[in-house]
Amino acid sequence: MSVSPSEKPKLGVSACLMGVEVRYNGGHKQSDLCTGALREYFDFVPACPEVAIGLGIPRETIRLVGDPERPQAVGNVHPELNVTRQLAEYGEHMAGEMTDISGYIFMQKSPSCGLERVKVYRDNGAPFDGGGRGIYAQAFCERQPDLPVEEDGRLNDPALRENFITRVYAYAAWQRLLRDGLSRRALTEFHSRYKYQLMACDVTQYKALGKMLGSMGRSDPEEVGPQYFSLLMNALKKCATRGSHTNVLQHLCGYLKQTLSAGDKQELQGLINQYHQGIVPLIVPLTLLKHHFRHHPDPYVALQVYMQPHPEPLSLRNAI
Incomplete structure (x- = not known):
C-alpha cells in the first residue's frame, strides 16, 4: 500500500501530544508515535479544547465531578468555575x-479529552470506580460515532495500535x-x-453483513450504506486474536492448494x-503467503485489504 502525500488520511489529535505547549502548566505531552512513525503517513489536525474555550496558559486545572455518566467539569481550586457547557459545545x-x-x-486521563477511566469525583472528594469520559471527547464522539478513536497511552499496546490504524484506513477508504x-x-x-479483515476481527458480523448485502436487492444504497458501515466499524473494533488470524491464514492457504x-x-x-503457538509474529507466515501469491497470483486475494491493511513500513504486524 503506497500512500502519496495527497492521499494521507487526516487524524485529529490532542495538541499537547504533538508537542504544542498547551498544558495547564505550559508544558506538553509529546507522543513519539504521533510525531515520529505516524507523521509520514498521516496529516494531523491538532486541537486543545481547554485553550480554545479561553482557559489560557497556564491555567487552573479542572476535574470531573458528579454523575460519571454526565459529569461536570469544574475548577480544582475554584469549583464555581464550570466549563462543562463550553467544552461540550466546542466538541x-x-x-x-x-x-x-x-x-x-485523544490525550488519556484528561477531564476534557480522556476517552475512558477519567477520574470523576464524588461530593466528598472520593473518586468513583471506573471513572468517566472527558467532556469534549464525549461530545465529539456522540456526533461522530463511527470514527476510529483511541487514547495515546493505549497505542503503546501493539495489538491496539494495529487495530486502530487498520480502522483508520478502513474509514478513509469509506470516505473515498x-x-x-x-x-x-x-x-x-x-x-x-x-472479507478476510472482517473475518479476523468478528466472524459473526462477517456472516451477518454478508447476508445484509446479499438481501439488499433494489434497496437504496444511500440508506443501506450508512447502516452497513456502522456495523462494519463496530466489528473492526474487536482486536483479532491468534486464533482468528490463524483461521484467516488457513482460508488464504486454500487458494494455493492446487499450485x-x-x-x-x-x-x-x-x-x-x-x-x-505464539512462537513467531503474524508477519512471518504472512510474508511467506505473499511470496507464494506473487508467484501464483489470485485476483480475489490481491484485492483483500487483510493482506496489507496499512503501509508496510509501519511494521504494525511485526509485534502481534
Whole structure:
C-alpha cells in the first residue's frame, strides 16, 4: 500500500501530544508515535479544547465531578468555575468542522479529552470506580460515532495500535467511496475487499453483513450504506486474536492448494502453527503467503485489504 502525500488520511489529535505547549502548566505531552512513525503517513489536525474555550496558559486545572455518566467539569481550586457547557459545545462544533478526518487520538486521563477511566469525583472528594469520559471527547464522539478513536497511552499496546490504524484506513477508504458515489455495486465490492479483515476481527458480523448485502436487492444504497458501515466499524473494533488470524491464514492457504508443492505446503503450515503457538509474529507466515501469491497470483486475494491493511513500513504486524 503506497500512500502519496495527497492521499494521507487526516487524524485529529490532542495538541499537547504533538508537542504544542498547551498544558495547564505550559508544558506538553509529546507522543513519539504521533510525531515520529505516524507523521509520514498521516496529516494531523491538532486541537486543545481547554485553550480554545479561553482557559489560557497556564491555567487552573479542572476535574470531573458528579454523575460519571454526565459529569461536570469544574475548577480544582475554584469549583464555581464550570466549563462543562463550553467544552461540550466546542466538541460538537469540532465534530461538525472536522468531517474530513479519518480518526482521532485523544490525550488519556484528561477531564476534557480522556476517552475512558477519567477520574470523576464524588461530593466528598472520593473518586468513583471506573471513572468517566472527558467532556469534549464525549461530545465529539456522540456526533461522530463511527470514527476510529483511541487514547495515546493505549497505542503503546501493539495489538491496539494495529487495530486502530487498520480502522483508520478502513474509514478513509469509506470516505473515498462516498466521494466517488455510493452504489450497490460499489458497496458490494467494498465489502468483498474487507472479507478476510472482517473475518479476523468478528466472524459473526462477517456472516451477518454478508447476508445484509446479499438481501439488499433494489434497496437504496444511500440508506443501506450508512447502516452497513456502522456495523462494519463496530466489528473492526474487536482486536483479532491468534486464533482468528490463524483461521484467516488457513482460508488464504486454500487458494494455493492446487499450485504449491507438498514441501511448500508443509513449510507454510509449519509457520502458521508457530504463529498460532505464539512462537513467531503474524508477519512471518504472512510474508511467506505473499511470496507464494506473487508467484501464483489470485485476483480475489490481491484485492483483500487483510493482506496489507496499512503501509508496510509501519511494521504494525511485526509485534502481534
